Amino acid sequence: MEAIYLALACWMIGSGIDDLWLDFCYLVGRIARPRRSSSSNPSSTAIPPADDPAEHPESLIALWIPAWREDAVIARMIAHNTASIRYSRYHIFAGTYPNDTATLEVLRELEKQFSNLHVSLAPHNGPTSKADNLNWIYQNMLVVEDRIGEEFDIVVIHDSEDLIHPEEFRWLNHYCRDYDFVQIPVLALPTPWWELTHGIYCDEFAETQQKDLPTRNRMGGFAPSCGVGTGYRRHALASLAEAESNRLFEPDSLTEDYLNGLRMHRLGLKQIYLSVAWVKGHPVATREFFPRKFRAAVRQRTRWVTGIALQTWQKVGWSKDWRENYWLWRDRKGLIGNPLSLLSNGLLTASVAGLLPQLSGDLRLAIVAGLLLQSIRIASRIYFTARVYGVCYALLVPVRIPWSNLVNTLATLSALGCFARARWRKEPLLWLKTEHAYPNRQMLNPYSRRFHEVLMDLKMIPRTELDAVAGRKPAGVRLGEYLVAEKLLDWDQLYHALSVLSSFPSARIAVEEIDIEAARSLPRSLMLQASLQPVRRGAESLVIATSEIPTDGLVETVRKFTKRDPFFVLVTPENLEKLRLYVDAPLERLAA
Structure with a gap:
């Protein structure tokens, strides 16, 4: 038992010091955070933007959505986001497979409704991998470019369950002037406190998206894509394809997003991870529901561990640059840390219950030091969770951490088994699909545009005139009807604006x-x-x-x-x- 305790103490102290160093760098970055943008020094770009992103000319953006068995959510995702995004020059590319007939049928109906939506059909049955799906979307985008006679400037990737922030495309258009790779933060949507499984996503993403990844980027580490909310400049994608025999994404990779972040860093392309910023009381971030059931969470994290810790290790190994190796180490240490964290939780519980002998001497001091460092970790997570979800929700972080350790340990063991089996049988690793859900209308309201915002975005009425109308409009009269009565809009203009607001098409039917x-x-x-x-x-x-x-x-x-x-x-x-x-x-x- 002393040998086990000593090994655990050494791990807790070593890993705790590693995390403490990142905390220190985060605090230094907060103190030295630039307040204004500088065109001569893009690395000092302020977050949020110091100037209004709406003032910049709109680049042409391609939104890629890979889909496999997403017929239950993709229609609502496209409808809501099309209505809420405050940007006009973009096209949507949704990719699926011939044998996914349900998703394909939904996408064909949406293609009739939205003129900027293009269905990309892989030439073979699925599922293969998300990377393979994205590669075929890329090929379809090239065809569309020939048809419209214009190249896309920016490519952004999202999943079919994502809630895209209305300002995201404007921010990408702003930051992609100076950077080749821009990562918008990703945060889980809130769920009740008793949903422990989804709660671990809330806690972990709140900390990593606000502290770990932005600090890593400032320290010169490569910025791993989060898979969604990642914007690429077009020439950066061309550089990726040229460097890898015209393969934009590794077809056999389960975490092509992570691998591309590393590849872009090695090519010397500029990357930035945007820290979480609040606009009108809401974070500018991609929001979504992650798996809310235990088995689904283990399944998803199995894919993450397999792709990030095992596949990437197999493909790129280690680097000659010790600084890059440090971040590779942090990304892979969960292979050891996850099982040891769960073991330490069990031993601590047994010790408190009096089932194990009491420690003494230097070993006791080592365990106390390890627990102190772990307490700092818990306090850090509570702080970042509270910033997004409130203090009451954050107080349950200590309860959710052991649950997280259990999920991560099972995912690690499953990943090791799946990876070893695939290597032994020389079989490809397939896309591990998780079920997705889309938020209801009440939860979507804070992320939707208001009617007056649509009118201004469509340049139908200037802000000054709209403010004047709102001031004299009688109570109980709807703004749109009053604007028509005042002859500031006609009925066709009004219903075009309502169509943009709601994502329902408008027409004159004979x-x-x-x-x-x-x-x-x-x-x-x-x-x-x-x-x-x-x-x-x-x-x-x-x-x-x-x-x-x-x-x-x-x-x-x-x-x-x-x-x-x-x-x-x-x-x-x-x-x-x-x-x-x-x-x-x-x-x-x-x-x-």
Whole structure:
């Protein structure tokens, strides 16, 4: 037991000093943080930007979304983010496989709705790897560039469950003027305190995204991509492809994001990891739900450990530069640290319960020193968790840490087993898929644009005039209707703005397009109450015209009366009334 205690104490002290050194560097960086941007010294770029990112000319951005069995979430992801992103010059590239028919069907319907959406279909069945999926998206982007006659300036990668911050593209457009690789922070969405599994993601990402990764970047270490929210300048991607036999991403890598960060660093490309900054009370970061169940969390972290600690070790080994080796060591030490952390938790619990003999002498001092360093780690995590999720949530960090140690240990053992088995059988490591969920409308509200912001972004009304209108608008009158009444907008402009705000398409529907049988497929009372008029049926959908933005509750109500998926189109009140009169005319003649 003394030998075990001594080994644990040495590890706790060594790892604790390593972490303490990073804490010290973080504090030095906070004190020396630049306050203003400097065009002559890009490394001093202020965060958040010192000037308004909206003032810069918009570069053409390509948003890549690799997908495998994401039919449950990808439609909501694209719809919400298209409505909330405060940027106009971008295209979306969603990649999937021929054998993922459910996701492909959803994407084809979205492609009809969004003119800037392009479906990228791999030439073989999936799943392969995220890297392989991204490589085929890249090939599709080249085809689109030929078609539109313009090259994309920036590529940003996201997953199908991501909640993109409305300012993200503007920030990428700002920072990519000086950097080849820009990483937007990634933070977990909040969940109740009793969800311990998701809570460990909240704690760990709050600390790494606010302290570890930005400090690592300032110290000259390579910036590993987080897989989402990573912006690449186009010429940087060309450099990656040229350096690796035209392979943009390693097809057999499970963590191509991490590997690309290292590759870009070795090519001398400029990287920056943006520390978390708050705008209007919310962090500028990619938000998402991580796995909320124990087994799903172990599965996801198995992929992380396999790709970061094992595959990268196999591919690149160690470096001749001791500074790079230091960061490689930090990324790989979990192979030892995860099981030892869980073992120390168990021994500490058994010791407190009186099941193990008491320690004495130098060994006791060593254990106390190790526990003191671990206490500093806990205090650090509590601080960073509190900044994002509040003090009450952060107070449970000491409870979640042992749970995190259990998840990480099982993931480490699983990764070692999977990696060894694949090497023995000479088989590729496949994309370990985790189930995703997308936030509800209430949680999305803080990340959505407001109506007046859409009007200004579309340059329909100047801010000064909009402020004046808001001041004289009578209470109880909606802003859009008042603007039409004041002849500052017409109905078509208003519904175009509402379409951008809500992500529902707007159109003028002619009465000749109406299928009478489909038009009477919903209860008349519901159609009158909710301002609806079914128009026609698609293969799997029911197209419904409406003059009001549909709520989640209305969508669920409509589903009770039809087996088809409701597809809403915004129309002006005048257009809706014409459609109703046309549908009701035969009934009126029959009544007469």
